[in-house]
Amino acid sequence: MCEEVISSDGVKCPYCGHIRVADLEGVVSLLGSDGNAVEYQCSVCDKTFEVNELVSRKWKSRPIVQEERKITEAGVPEVLIAFEWEEFSREESLSVKAFLRKLPLDEVVEAAHKMTYRVADSSRRDQFKYFCGICWSKIKGPDE
Numbered sequence: 001m002c003e004e005v006i007s008s009d010g011v012k013c014p015y016c017g018h019i020r021v022a023d024l025e026g027v028v029s030l031l032g033s034d035g036n037a038v039e040y041q042c043s044v045c046d047k048t049f050e051v052n053e054l055v056s057r058k059w060k061s062r063p064i065v066q067e068e069r070k071i072t073e074a075g076v077p078e079v080l081i082a083f084e085w086e087e088f089s090r091e092e093s094l095s096v097k098a099f100l101r102k103l104p105l106d107e108v109v110e111a112a113h114k115m116t117y118r119v120a121d122s123s124r125r126d127q128f129k130y131f132c133g134i135c136w137s138k139i140k141g142p143d144e
Contacts (some may be wrong), residue, residue, distance in 0.1 A: 016045040078105060082112035083131075085124075092128055099135040111135050 079096050080088060088096060099108050111134040119130045 015047040076100070079108050079112050082109045082116065083127075084116055095128075095132060099132075099139075102139050103135060107138055108135060111138065 076088070076093060076096055079100070096108065099111075111131055114134055115127055115131040119127050122130070
């Protein structure tokens with residue numbers, strides 16, 4: 001993940017083109033209280049270069065992302081209970097997690113309850129499609 005964060009922002013050593021994952025911990029320690037990065041020394045070629053501020057912000061937000069992931073994972077069982085199903089398939093579980101990242105847990109659970117009451121006699125596939133439609137409508141809002 002560390003390498004993905006760095007490479008997605010195009011931050012590589014301009015001299016040797018390489019940053020090791022272990023080197024990235026130094027990036028965090030170089031940040032001031034204002035969140036601006038200073039210079040970083042590559043451990044491969046020992047040359048110094050400026051670190052992109054965007055990478056700095058991503059590194060500072062990592063604990064927030066990890067906390068959001070825990071909340072998302074914890075919400076899946078509650079949604080499963082609302083569905084009144086034994087389990088989710090892998091694809092269904094991924095969709096539920098995606099909705100939990102975009103919507104509050106209570107809205108996703110409410111969508112599952114609506115699906116349960118409105119299309120209970122339909123196939124499982126149709127039930128899940130109905131649930132997804134409710135969630136997407138909530139994400140897009142009433143204007144679209």
